[in-house]
Amino acid sequence: MDPNAEIIRRYFRLSDLASHDPQALSELIGLFASHAIVKDANGFVADNPTKVAAFFSHFFKDNQELHHLCQVMTGPDHSYRAEWAVAGRKSSGKLFAFHGFDTYHFDQAHKISALQVEIGH
Numbered sequence: 001m002d003p004n005a006e007i008i009r010r011y012f013r014l015s016d017l018a019s020h021d022p023q024a025l026s027e028l029i030g031l032f033a034s035h036a037i038v039k040d041a042n043g044f045v046a047d048n049p050t051k052v053a054a055f056f057s058h059f060f061k062d063n064q065e066l067h068h069l070c071q072v073m074t075g076p077d078h079s080y081r082a083e084w085a086v087a088g089r090k091s092s093g094k095l096f097a098f099h100g101f102d103t104y105h106f107d108q109a110h111k112i113s114a115l116q117v118e119i120g121h
Contacts, residue, residue: 004106005072007031008082011112012068018060025060029053033111041100041119065089080104 011031017024029052032038038046038055046055070084082102089095098119105114 002074003110004080004104005074007106007110007112008072008080008102008104009070012070012082012084015060016066016068018056019064019066025056029056031112032115033107033109033113035107036112037114039114039116041117062091063088064091075103078105080106 011028014024014028014031018028032049032052034049036046036049036052038052040055044055046052066086066088068084068086070082073081073083075081080103082104083100084102085097085099087095087097100117100119102118103114103116104112107113
């Protein structure tokens with residue numbers, strides 16, 4: 001079993017729990033290297049541990065319920081790509097659904113060193 005692919009699957013499982021489970025949120029943030037860079041689909045960049053933690057804390061406060069499906073593939077240059085679909089509920093109660101792709105890079109310790117999120121491709 002590919003450890004990096006399993007980490008991506010775990011990332012999505014934890015994402016489904018993190019809105020209501022502080023331990024899941026902490027575990028999700030712990031999947032990232034201290035030097036990780038996260039780029040969301042709107043162009044926001046979190047490039048240090050404090051910004052990464054704040055990004056996910058805000059994201060899961062705004063998105064109160066999430067249900068993901070994902071398929072992980074190996075990409076070029078030792079990267080990984082996950083095709084995903086999500087249905088959810090915003091803190092306002094509004095329902096939503098998106099489809100997209102994430103690109104991941106990992107360090108030697110199997111921590112996520114880069115994540116780029118793309119929606120609607």
